Amino acid sequence: MPQYMDGVSDLVAPLVAFRHDLHAHPELGFAEHRTASRIADALRELDLEVHTNIGGTGVVGVLRSGSSGRSLGLRTDMDALPIKEDTGLSYASQTPGVFHGCGHDGHVAMLLGAARYLTRTRRFDGTVNFIFQPAEEGLGGARAMIADGLFNRCPTDQVYALHNWPDLAVGTAMTRPGPIMAAADRFDILVEGQGGHAALPHQTPDAILAASDLVMQLNTIVSRRISPMASAVLSVTQIKGGHAHNVLPATVQVVGTVRSFDPDIQNKIEEAMRQIADGVALVSGTRIKVTYDRYYPATINDPDAASTALGAACACCHGEVAPEPAFTSEDFAFMLQARKGAYLWLGQKRGSEHVPLHHPRYDFNDDIIATGVKWHATLAEQILSA
Numbered sequence: 001m002p003q004y005m006d007g008v009s010d011l012v013a014p015l016v017a018f019r020h021d022l023h024a025h026p027e028l029g030f031a032e033h034r035t036a037s038r039i040a041d042a043l044r045e046l047d048l049e050v051h052t053n054i055g056g057t058g059v060v061g062v063l064r065s066g067s068s069g070r071s072l073g074l075r076t077d078m079d080a081l082p083i084k085e086d087t088g089l090s091y092a093s094q095t096p097g098v099f100h101g102c103g104h105d106g107h108v109a110m111l112l113g114a115a116r117y118l119t120r121t122r123r124f125d126g127t128v129n130f131i132f133q134p135a136e137e138g139l140g141g142a143r144a145m146i147a148d149g150l151f152n153r154c155p156t157d158q159v160y161a162l163h164n165w166p167d168l169a170v171g172t173a174m175t176r177p178g179p180i181m182a183a184a185d186r187f188d189i190l191v192e193g194q195g196g197h198a199a200l201p202h203q204t205p206d207a208i209l210a211a212s213d214l215v216m217q218l219n220t221i222v223s224r225r226i227s228p229m230a231s232a233v234l235s236v237t238q239i240k241g242g243h244a245h246n247v248l249p250a251t252v253q254v255v256g257t258v259r260s261f262d263p264d265i266q267n268k269i270e271e272a273m274r275q276i277a278d279g280v281a282l283v284s285g286t287r288i289k290v291t292y293d294r295y296y297p298a299t300i301n302d303p304d305a306a307s308t309a310l311g312a313a314c315a316c317c318h319g320e321v322a323p324e325p326a327f328t329s330e331d332f333a334f335m336l337q338a339r340k341g342a343y344l345w346l347g348q349k350r351g352s353e354h355v356p357l358h359h360p361r362y363d364f365n366d367d368i369i370a371t372g373v374k375w376h377a378t379l380a381e382q383i384l385s386a
Helices: 003-024 033-045 104-121 141-147 207-218 221-225 263-284 303-314 332-338 366-383
Strands: 049-054 058-065 071-077 126-133 158-169 172-175 178-181 183-192 232-240 251-260 287-296 299-301 318-321 340-349
Touching: 003 033, 003 104, 003 366, 033 049, 033 058, 033 104, 033 126, 058 104, 058 141, 071 104, 071 332, 071 366, 104 126, 104 158, 104 366, 126 141, 141 332, 158 172, 158 303, 158 332, 158 366, 172 303, 178 303, 178 340, 183 207, 183 263, 207 232, 207 251, 207 263, 221 232, 221 263, 232 263, 251 263, 263 287, 299 303, 299 332, 299 340, 303 318, 303 340, 303 366, 332 340, 340 366
Parallel strands: 071 126, 071 158, 158 340, 172 318
Antiparallel strands: 049 058, 058 126, 172 340, 178 299, 183 251, 183 287, 232 251
């Protein structure tokens, strides 16, 4: 680790306090008004050029040093989740049913720390854009920022991001060239019968029976229609229908998700799903409507950028090439479609403990804040070397 990076240690205590304040006051996607205001104020205190309300509540701080025209984007997410917290922390969420169960409060603290450090040292030649993105949790905040002119207002040659990773030990970071996170699709299938008395099933198409057949057949798509050499997951997560023990419902809703890494696989799965729905409708006498939403693309790292991200990690901790991608998704994928860059996982597990992301008892590990600051700062100093 470069000796000058030791200057990060005095930044940690105020960053932890900032993180705990965000944790106590979480906000959902596109409603991060207090969070964005606090971030913008912190950036202005550093005399950075500050852009607000990009893509809704997005904030960007711009730091320039030297005369180079090169530019780098460092992105973090800042929204919370609609989950009731069960940690018992002194700084637990004060907003019922909302909490930072994915560590975005910690991500914000790390990027602010990097802004503070780079403002102090300025060992780079070019422009660093500190991008604080809203609505990562399923709402496409990255896409909204890009559509609102993010990269036109804040020109960016390359863009990087990290996420804390409870599966990895503290002091470890991983990334990989190519796919690192999956595309996320949602399907919503409406099965329509006619409804009627449960004692007279011969008089009405049975929407529940058709939905049950549909669920069974959907679960054969990956195993029987996709090559064993490909990777994909299809999960039915909701079945809704009926209101009384003696009534056949008129409609049943089947909802779920598909995860994959290849657009061709996405196409095959959607096509198979529609074919199965048509067949079940024909046999059961029901009407079946399939709505298929490809809301997040796969997160694909540029190979050279992944190598750069890993090199910066090795300067701060133990960096490794991830052996395989994760089936979770990330809307940083939209930024990687627009600009060259890479995404990194930063370990936060202490010993044998393991509380996963999106769990009611999850909490970001403050011990990794310094490492996150160093990784962001190292990227800037290496990519925009003076």
